[in-house]
Amino acid sequence: MTIKSKDFDALVIGSGPNGLAAAITLAQAGRSVVVYEAEESIGGGARSAELTLPGFVHDICSCVHPMAAGSPFFRGLNLERFGLRWIFPEIALAHPFDDGDVAVIGNPFQQNLEQFGQDAKTIRGLLEGTVQSWPEISQEILHPPHIPNRPLKMAMFGWRAIQSARKIASRFQTKKARAVLAGMAAHSILPLAKPVTGGFGLILWATCYAVDWPFAGGGSQSLANALVALLESLGGEVVSGMRIRNLAQLPKARAVLCDITPRQLLAISGAKLAKSERRQLARYRYGPGSFKMDWALDAPIPWRSVDCRRAGTVHVGGTFEEIAESESAAWKGVPSERPFVLVAQPSLSDPSRAPAGKHTAWAYCHVPHGSNVDMRERIEAQIERFAPGFRERILARSAKFPRDLEAHNANLIGGDIGAGSVELGQFFLRPNRRLYSTSAPDVFLCSASTPPGPGVHGMCGHFAAKLALKKCF
Numbered sequence: 001m002t003i004k005s006k007d008f009d010a011l012v013i014g015s016g017p018n019g020l021a022a023a024i025t026l027a028q029a030g031r032s033v034v035v036y037e038a039e040e041s042i043g044g045g046a047r048s049a050e051l052t053l054p055g056f057v058h059d060i061c062s063c064v065h066p067m068a069a070g071s072p073f074f075r076g077l078n079l080e081r082f083g084l085r086w087i088f089p090e091i092a093l094a095h096p097f098d099d100g101d102v103a104v105i106g107n108p109f110q111q112n113l114e115q116f117g118q119d120a121k122t123i124r125g126l127l128e129g130t131v132q133s134w135p136e137i138s139q140e141i142l143h144p145p146h147i148p149n150r151p152l153k154m155a156m157f158g159w160r161a162i163q164s165a166r167k168i169a170s171r172f173q174t175k176k177a178r179a180v181l182a183g184m185a186a187h188s189i190l191p192l193a194k195p196v197t198g199g200f201g202l203i204l205w206a207t208c209y210a211v212d213w214p215f216a217g218g219g220s221q222s223l224a225n226a227l228v229a230l231l232e233s234l235g236g237e238v239v240s241g242m243r244i245r246n247l248a249q250l251p252k253a254r255a256v257l258c259d260i261t262p263r264q265l266l267a268i269s270g271a272k273l274a275k276s277e278r279r280q281l282a283r284y285r286y287g288p289g290s291f292k293m294d295w296a297l298d299a300p301i302p303w304r305s306v307d308c309r310r311a312g313t314v315h316v317g318g319t320f321e322e323i324a325e326s327e328s329a330a331w332k333g334v335p336s337e338r339p340f341v342l343v344a345q346p347s348l349s350d351p352s353r354a355p356a357g358k359h360t361a362w363a364y365c366h367v368p369h370g371s372n373v374d375m376r377e378r379i380e381a382q383i384e385r386f387a388p389g390f391r392e393r394i395l396a397r398s399a400k401f402p403r404d405l406e407a408h409n410a411n412l413i414g415g416d417i418g419a420g421s422v423e424l425g426q427f428f429l430r431p432n433r434r435l436y437s438t439s440a441p442d443v444f445l446c447s448a449s450t451p452p453g454p455g456v457h458g459m460c461g462h463f464a465a466k467l468a469l470k471k472c473f
C-alpha cells in the first residue's frame with residue numbers, strides 16, 4: 001500500500017532516539033520531515049508504561065542515561081524546554097559483594113578512588129583524562145571514525161579502548177577494581193576477554209563521574225516526548241502505527257533515513273540496494289539477547305548494604321570471574337545459572353514513578369540470542385543474594401523474554417538490545433565501511449547499527465542526517 005501524503009523533503013523510518021535525532025537535525029536545517037513509527041507509542045527504546053500495576057511507571061527498555069545526558073547533540077537541544085528533567089540519584093552506582101563489602105561509584109572523583117587502595121593510582125591514570133575533558137572527549141568518542149581533533153590523547157585512548165576488560169583488569173590488584181570494571185564492561189554484551197570490552201567499560205566507568213547516571217524524570221518516555229515536541233516545534237511530524245514494509249510504499253522524498261537494523265533494511269529495500277551490499281548486510285552479526293524484568297514493590301529493595309539502598313544502579317554479579325562467566329555463557333548459547341543482573345531503582349529518587357510510599361525496580365540480564373529460557377527465578381535469586389527479603393516486597397512483576405522485546409520493537413532482533421554486536425569488526429565500521437550511506441543514494445541507515453553504536457544518545461541519527469543533508473540537498 002502506497003502512503004498518501006503531502007510532499008516532504010525527508011522521511012524517517014522509526015521514532016527511536018536516533019530516528020528522532022535525525023529528524024530534528026533535518027528540521028533544524030530547514031527541511032520538511034516526517035517520521036513513520038510502526039508502533040502506536042513513539043520513542044523506540046525510550047518508552048515507559050504501567051507494566052505491572054496502575055500508578056507504577058516502568059521503563060520498558062532504556063532507563064539509565066549517562067549517554068543521553070552526556071550526548072553532545074542532546075545537550076545542545078535544551079530539551080528541558082520541552083519537559084525533560086534529569087534526576088540524579090544520590091549515588092550513581094553500587095556493586096555489592098558476598099562478604100558485605102560494596103564498591104560505590106560516584107563523585108567526587110579523587111575521593112571516590114580511595115576505596116580502591118593500591119589500584120587507585122592506576123584507575124586514576126585510566127579515567128582521569130575522560131572524566132576531566134568529557135565535553136571535548138565525548139565529541140570524539142561519540143563520533144564516526146575520523147581524524148581526531150586531539151590525536152595524541154585519542155591515540156592513547158584508542159589503544160586502551162581496543163583492549164579487553166580481562167587485559168585491563170590484570171593490572172588491578174583488588175577484587176573491587178576488577179569487579180567494577182567487569183560490571184561496566186559487561187554492558188558491551190561481549191565475553192570479557194574480547195577486544196573493545198575494556199574500552200567500553202572504562203568509558204562507562206568514567207561517565208559515572210563525568211555525567212553521573214541520571215534517570216529521566218517521570219520515565220524515559222519523557223525524553224522521547226521532549227524530542228517529539230522539539231521536532232514538532234520545528235515543523236516536523238510523527239505518524240505512529242505506520243509500519244513500513246517496503247521502501248516502495250513511501251511517498252517521494254529526497255532522502256529516506258532508516259532507524260532500523262541491517263536485517264530489517266534488507267527486508268524492506270527490495271531491489272534498491274546493490275547485490276554486493278545485500279550480501280554484506282546479510283553477514284551483519286547480532287549478539288546475545290536480554291531477559292528483562294520490572295517490579296512493583298511495596299518498599300525499596302532491602303539491600304544488605306546501605307550504599308546499595310542509595311544507588312540509582314546496582315551491578316549484581318559479584319566478582320570479575322563470575323561476571324565474565326555469565327557473559328561468556330550467554331555468548332556461547334548457555335543461559336547462566338547465576339546471571340550478571342543490571343538493576344535500576346528509579347523511584348528512590350523520582351517519586352513520580354510509583355504511588356506514595358511504593359517503588360519500582362528495573363533489571364535485565366544477558367541471555368543467548370532468542371533464548372526461551374525463563375530467567376525470572378535466577379534474576380530474583382541473584383537480587384535476594386544481596387538483598388534478603390526482596391521477594392517479600394514484590395507486589396507484581398513483568399517479565400520479557402527476548403521474543404517479547406522483539407515484539408515490542410522490531411529492532412531488538414532475538415532480544416539483542418545493541419542493534420547488532422559490538423565485536424571489533426562491527427565496532428568502528430558499523431554495519432560496514434559505508435557506515436550511514438547505502439548503495440541507494442537517497443537511502444541512509446541512522447540506527448544504533450551505525451557509529452557510535454548502542455545507547456540513547458541520538459548521535460547515530462544526527463550524523464546520518466548530516467550526511468544526508470550533504471549528499472541529497
Ligand SMILES: Cc1cc2nc3c(=O)[nH]c(=O)nc-3n(C[C@H](O)[C@H](O)[C@H](O)COP(=O)(O)OP(=O)(O)OC[C@H]3O[C@@H](n4cnc5c(N)ncnc54)[C@H](O)[C@@H]3O)c2cc1C
Binds near residue numbers: 068418
Ligand atoms: C531492555 C533494554 C534496556 C536498555 N537499557 C539502556 C539504558 O539503560 N541506557 C541506554 O542508553 N540504552 C539502553 N538500551 C539501549 C537503547 O534503548 C538503544 O540503544 C536505543 O534505543 C537505540 O536507539 P535507535 O533509535 O537506534 O533504535 P530504537 O530505539 O530501537 O528505535 C527503533 C524504532 O524503529 C521502529 N521501527 C522498526 N521497524 C520499523 C518499520 N518497519 N517501520 C516503522 N518503524 C519501525 C521501532 O518500533 C522503534 O520505535 C536498552 C535497550 C533495551 C531493549
